[in-house]
Amino acid sequence: MKLLRIDQVAELTGLSKKTSYHYMSTGQFSQCIKVGLRVSRWLGSDVAARVEAKRREKLELNIYNLETSYQVINEIFN
Helix, strand or coil: CCEECHHHHHHHHCCCHHHHHHHHHCCCCCCCEECCCCCEEEEHHHHHHHHHHHHHHHHHHHHHHHHHHHHHHHHHHC
């Protein structure tokens, strides 16, 4: 079980530290694990799952946009 610091989470997700904490507070991101009074860590597997989910979401959106563009082009030229 690999535990990540907030700066590592920010680097892997592309989110700022502030945004990561905001998403955590609104349930859009996994909760951190408190390992001390002022020390928090995130499970590497949770962060990796979020990165993969966002990658797939972006890929699906790109495919949708391509299909939509193709339909529009066909309507214009056919």
